[in-house]
Amino acid sequence: MTKDYNEIADRVVSGADLLAQAAPDAMKGFSALGRATYHDGALPAKVKELMALAIGIADRCDGCVGYHARAAFRRGATREEVAETIAVAVQMGGGPSMVYGGEALRAYDTFANGKGSGKA
DSSP states (O other): OOOOHHHHHHHHHHHHHHHHHHSHHHHHHHHHHHHHHSSSSSSOHHHHHHHHHHHHHHTTOHHHHHHHHHHHHHTTOOHHHHHHHHHHHHHHHHHHHHHHHHHHHHHHHHHHTTOSOOOO
C-alpha cells in the first residue's frame, strides 16, 4: 500500500491546528518548545530534523516520519544524509525500524522529487 506523505504531513499540521483550538495553552507551550528547538544552535536545524526523523522511525510514527522527512528536505538534508539517519535508527530499533526506515526514505523521496507540497 502506497502512503500519501503529503497528506500524512498535512494531517500532522491540521491535527495540531485542531488541538490549538481545543487546548490553546498547551499547544502554545508545545509550539514554543518547537520554535526553541528547531533552529541553528550548537547543532544545525537540519541535524535536529534528522534526529527527529530517526526518533519517528524508531517509534514507528507515520505522522512523525512524514512531517520530519518533509522538514529535513526543506532544511537541505540530502538523500545520503537521510539514508545514514535511517541506518542509525535501524541499528537502534531493529527490524521494525527497518520497515519504517524504508517508509522514511519513500517520504523523503516524495518531497525531493517535487511531489511534495513543501509546507512544513
